[in-house]
Amino acid sequence: MENSNPSIEALSLLRKELHQYPEVSGNEKNTAQRIISFLKNYPPDEIITEVGEHGILALYKAKAAGKKLLFRSELDALPIEETNTFAHRSTIEGVSHKCGHDGHMAILCGLAMKLYHKRPDTGTVMLLFQPAEEDGSGAARVFNDPKFDYKPDFAFALHNLPGYPKHQIVIKNNTFTCAVNSMVIQLKGKTAHAGEPEKGINPTLAIAAIISKFNSAIQPDISQSDYCLITPIYTRIGSKAYGVSAGDGEVHFTVRSNSNVQMKNVERFLENTVKELASQFQLVSSIEWIECFQANENNLQAAQHIRQAAKTNGLELLEKEFPFTWGEDFGLFTQQFPGAMFGLGSGLKTPALHNPDYDFPDEIITTGVATFYTITKQLLHAH
Numbered sequence: 001m002e003n004s005n006p007s008i009e010a011l012s013l014l015r016k017e018l019h020q021y022p023e024v025s026g027n028e029k030n031t032a033q034r035i036i037s038f039l040k041n042y043p044p045d046e047i048i049t050e051v052g053e054h055g056i057l058a059l060y061k062a063k064a065a066g067k068k069l070l071f072r073s074e075l076d077a078l079p080i081e082e083t084n085t086f087a088h089r090s091t092i093e094g095v096s097h098k099c100g101h102d103g104h105m106a107i108l109c110g111l112a113m114k115l116y117h118k119r120p121d122t123g124t125v126m127l128l129f130q131p132a133e134e135d136g137s138g139a140a141r142v143f144n145d146p147k148f149d150y151k152p153d154f155a156f157a158l159h160n161l162p163g164y165p166k167h168q169i170v171i172k173n174n175t176f177t178c179a180v181n182s183m184v185i186q187l188k189g190k191t192a193h194a195g196e197p198e199k200g201i202n203p204t205l206a207i208a209a210i211i212s213k214f215n216s217a218i219q220p221d222i223s224q225s226d227y228c229l230i231t232p233i234y235t236r237i238g239s240k241a242y243g244v245s246a247g248d249g250e251v252h253f254t255v256r257s258n259s260n261v262q263m264k265n266v267e268r269f270l271e272n273t274v275k276e277l278a279s280q281f282q283l284v285s286s287i288e289w290i291e292c293f294q295a296n297e298n299n300l301q302a303a304q305h306i307r308q309a310a311k312t313n314g315l316e317l318l319e320k321e322f323p324f325t326w327g328e329d330f331g332l333f334t335q336q337f338p339g340a341m342f343g344l345g346s347g348l349k350t351p352a353l354h355n356p357d358y359d360f361p362d363e364i365i366t367t368g369v370a371t372f373y374t375i376t377k378q379l380l381h382a383h
Contacts, residue, residue: 014105018031042116048147053132054131055130065123067153067379069123069124071127073108075129077090105129122381136293139329156340169306175295178324178326185285186248186287203237
């Protein structure tokens with residue numbers, strides 16, 4: 001692999017420190033400060049803080065003009081209680097790094113170390129430590145912040161992948177991760193006495209009809225162009241007042257699709273279904289879409305640079321046939337700029353993402369660093 005390796009010991013210590021002090025989406029102030037403190041040892045040419053609230057943008061610039069490359073990692077952890085008992089376990093009750101964002105940050109810091117010692121021949125490398133990925137709001141916060149006044153020629157990100165061999169690079173053209181939106185449906189009827197339900201408008205049958213109609217629209221086969229997964233998440237009807245026929249209710253779903261275009265089609269169908277059934281049952285409806293993740297649609301040229309970097313570093317490369325069904329808000333960047341996300345295998349027997357016993361394996365940090373750094377050499381170094 002590309003050498004002048006950044007110290008794995010320093011990056012592992014950083015990763016473990018980040019793991020011990022996790023912060024959930026929107027609260028990453030101390031995490032950001034730890035990253036800034038680390039970067040001061042390898043000063044970028046420019047550092048911009050509080051991007052999209054707690055985000056950091058570190059710029060390493062060549063003397064000669066050239067392309068702008070963006071590499072992104074996430075700052076946030078999850079509201080999950082850790083069950084591990086090792087020395088670097090989370091010190092924050094009910095919060096832990098169960099998606100490996102601590103490892104992703106360490107990888108980007110390792111790239112900072114390499115760039116500090118050897119600036120690119122041309123252009124600029126931008127390292128983005130992004131807040132609030134887990135709730136789907138962070139990419140939009142960064143993109144809409146006037147401080148993010150940059151238009152990269154290419155944008156790259158990775159995600160560690162339990163269940164895949166350590167160090168393996170997983171790539172795919174076009175959709176890499178699915179579009180995922182959450183739908184909140186509120187229904188308003190009329191409360192009545194439970195002994196005289198005909199004098200009110202109870203939303204129960206409408207909610208049952210919505211769930212049934214949504215279920216009939218599911219296409220669970222990810223290999224099909226109309227893939228659509230609709231999962232009921234939460235339902236509430238009235239309250240625990242046994243003399244009262246409910247007059248309001250709500251039902252929540254997550255919706256997944258294998259492209260942004262297909263997601264728009266699904267959204268229209270679901271919204272029309274709710275409106276028709278609410279009207280049929282004489283209810284007033286409202287719909288809100290929250291925690292929206294656009295699909296990561298990999299640019300073919302960007303994906304090819306990832307393949308070439310894997311080959312240069314002698315890494316095993318897996319061409320994934322179908323998209324991952326989880327959402328990742330780097331999708332907003334791949335909608336705006338040519339870009340690509342790839343997977344980095346974190347072990348066949350590693351606990352799954354979001355499991356309470358998950359922990360990022362430190363030995364793949366340098367693999368991520370080498371892959372990112374090789375991409376910068378391919379695009380920014382003089383030939």
